[in-house]
Amino acid sequence: METKKNKSLISITYNAPVILTFALVSFIALIIANLTQNRSNVLLFEVYRSRLSVFWFLRLFLHPLGHANFTHFTSNMTLFLLIGPVLEEKYGSANLLEMFVITAVISGLVMVVFFPGTALLGASGIVFMMIILMSSSGLGNGKIPLTMILVVVIYLGAEIYKAITAKDDISQLSHIIGGICGAVFGFIYERGGLRKK
Numbered sequence: 001m002e003t004k005k006n007k008s009l010i011s012i013t014y015n016a017p018v019i020l021t022f023a024l025v026s027f028i029a030l031i032i033a034n035l036t037q038n039r040s041n042v043l044l045f046e047v048y049r050s051r052l053s054v055f056w057f058l059r060l061f062l063h064p065l066g067h068a069n070f071t072h073f074t075s076n077m078t079l080f081l082l083i084g085p086v087l088e089e090k091y092g093s094a095n096l097l098e099m100f101v102i103t104a105v106i107s108g109l110v111m112v113v114f115f116p117g118t119a120l121l122g123a124s125g126i127v128f129m130m131i132i133l134m135s136s137s138g139l140g141n142g143k144i145p146l147t148m149i150l151v152v153v154i155y156l157g158a159e160i161y162k163a164i165t166a167k168d169d170i171s172q173l174s175h176i177i178g179g180i181c182g183a184v185f186g187f188i189y190e191r192g193g194l195r196k197k
Helices: 017-035 039-045 054-065 070-091 093-114 124-134 146-165 170-190
Strands: none
Touching (some): 017 070, 054 093, 070 093, 093 170, 124 146
């Protein structure tokens, strides 16, 4: 006797493992930070100048996972979850993870070298990298997309303006670094320098 499969069943897929895992770990880090009165962020999820140690190196890589509060987390994760799966599909999970790590390390080192008295945490530098990377489609054919120019002018222009006029220019600097990284990654990938992996 034949039975018909129920085609109306809907399944949920873990469609973008790097993006979803990053968001999940960030959320767990936020909960732990709240439970420990921010001690976990200071230990692992914010980068600042300190003596070299295992924790210093971990913070250099892990600081994008930390967030100051729920509002900070949701403002970063909204765009992150919106454009992240598209980028992971296009560039591959391993390539996107490498881009995250490189962006985190560069922004962390700039922070430690030039702003010794301030801590940096949050995924906004990576989000800005993704915004510029998303708009870089078409660079490989020798043309600069007008959409990329507009995104750079609107997003990075606004961040440069804030960095000049605002008292707190730390987060704006990480946004600018992220945007530059996104432009570089987009150029390298679109010119055939990266294979999807």
